[in-house]
Amino acid sequence: MISCEPVARLVEAFNKLPGIGPKSAQRLAYYLLRRPDEEAEALAEAILALKEKIRLCSLCFNITDCDPCLICQDKERDHSKICVVERPSDIPPLERTGKYKGVYHVLHGAVSPAQGIGSEELKIKELSSRLQGSSVAEVILATNPNLEGETTAMYLRRMILPLGIRITRLARGLPFGADLEYADDMTLGQALEDRQEF
Amino acid sequence: MGIPRSYQTQAIVIKQIKLGEVDKIITVYTPEFGKLKAVAKGACRPGSNLGGNVEPLTHSLMMLARGRNLDIVTQSQTIDGFLALKSDLWRMSCGLYLLELVDSFTVVNSGNPPLFDLLLSTLCWLCQTDSSEIALRYFELHFLDYLGYRPQLHQCVICTLPLKPVVNFFSSRQGGILCPQCSEKESESHPIAVDALKILRLWQDCDYSTAKRVKVKSELSSQLRQVIQEYMKYLLQREVKSITWLEQLRGS
Numbered sequence: 490m491i492s493c494e495p496v497a498r499l500v501e502a503f504n505k506l507p508g509i510g511p512k513s514a515q516r517l518a519y520y521l522l523r524r525p526d527e528e529a530e531a532l533a534e535a536i537l538a539l540k541e542k543i544r545l546c547s548l549c550f551n552i553t554d555c556d557p558c559l560i561c562q563d564k565e566r567d568h569s570k571i572c573v574v575e576r577p578s579d580i581p582p583l584e585r586t587g588k589y590k591g592v593y594h595v596l597h598g599a600v601s602p603a604q605g606i607g608s609e610e611l612k613i614k615e616l617s618s619r620l621q622g623s624s625v626a627e628v629i630l631a632t633n634p635n636l637e638g639e640t641t642a643m644y645l646r647r648m649i650l651p652l653g654i655r656i657t658r659l660a661r662g663l664p665f666g667a668d669l670e671y672a673d674d675m676t677l678g679q680a681l682e683d684r685q686e687f
Numbered sequence: 688m689g690i691p692r693s694y695q696t697q698a699i700v701i702k703q704i705k706l707g708e709v710d711k712i713i714t715v716y717t718p719e720f721g722k723l724k725a726v727a728k729g730a731c732r733p734g735s736n737l738g739g740n741v742e743p744l745t746h747s748l749m750m751l752a753r754g755r756n757l758d759i760v761t762q763s764q765t766i767d768g769f770l771a772l773k774s775d776l777w778r779m780s781c782g783l784y785l786l787e788l789v790d791s792f793t794v795v796n797s798g799n800p801p802l803f804d805l806l807l808s809t810l811c812w813l814c815q816t817d818s819s820e821i822a823l824r825y826f827e828l829h830f831l832d833y834l835g836y837r838p839q840l841h842q843c844v845i846c847t848l849p850l851k852p853v854v855n856f857f858s859s860r861q862g863g864i865l866c867p868q869c870s871e872k873e874s875e876s877h878p879i880a881v882d883a884l885k886i887l888r889l890w891q892d893c894d895y896s897t898a899k900r901v902k903v904k905s906e907l908s909s910q911l912r913q914v915i916q917e918y919m920k921y922l923l924q925r926e927v928k929s930i931t932w933l934e935q936l937r938g939s
Contacts, residue, residue, distance in 0.1 A: 600932070602928060602932035603786065605931065607932050636779070636783070644776060647776060666733075666734045667734040668734075668736065672739070673768065674765050676738070676739050
């Protein structure tokens, strides 16, 4: 039992974060107590700014502090290509590859019928209105290669097909360091179908 | 002799949730133990040996080790990945609907081999057939049967008299058909046409190869769907969520 109220409050707040138990929460709180004032203030300010300044880009629905976001604003990027991803956290890994210079669209989830998540709950309508009458030439479906991601991709394909826009899907195959013996049928089948000249 | 530390079973993966960064808790349906929950360690890691073998809608042969709380999947080999199902939006959604039904209606550690066979066969039929609606209705009727909720379709549930070939009524609360006289006493009952009742009776007692030969008009098909799904909603005391998605796909 912590008798000092401000410390107890902070411990309780830390405790609510994922992966932080009561002991770690206490350690973090006492650590901050020992640090200079500026450090604690910077942390508090960063947390406040996160909630105050971050919003969704009105074009791609990625999280951003300016609207449109930096990617959508960038004139150098190819705006005729849209890469559709499930979550904002899917964008940094794609950017890290340095191979994609188009823009994005974040759905904020994937279709999951058993959890009651349908197309209405996602930014699918927004994607549809973004594509209507636009000069977009290609939509890259980069939803996760699992059941929910596949359902979403197939639904999007059905929606985009009548618009005459090229639809592509991230390739599926064997990951680096994998073992052929343990690969599942779906991945191995796909890897065989999409094999490339070597 | 004590309980063996590991065991092997056939399993159909019905659900998965992420556990931490790279692990998954999977829910599988097995013939011997019914529904089971198990941990698939490292399944989210690219290159994991479990990976795609523990995705929902997969029929696998699994080796599990007994854990303190949940058992742990040590090996998994796909027997059938239902690829034809997974490459079509409608069929895959039908498959997901079956999985939700099994997950919602069954309890952990209660083996029901006929139910496992029914689920497995229906997933195979969905891969091949174009009459997916019949496969779904056939599954629903027999599924309820194996769970002990077989609807009474041959006589009035209240007065037990044989039914006449007129428009009768289906009551979810009574679990079967009511004659027109008895239906007046039951506020929530839905009219059911003579043809619809005949089809339900046939499907309840025949095998699938006979069931799929029945030609059902779309109007009758939606009545059959409504009656069975209302009954399931009553038993479950909540909506089956996938139904909304299937309705959306039917409409578009």
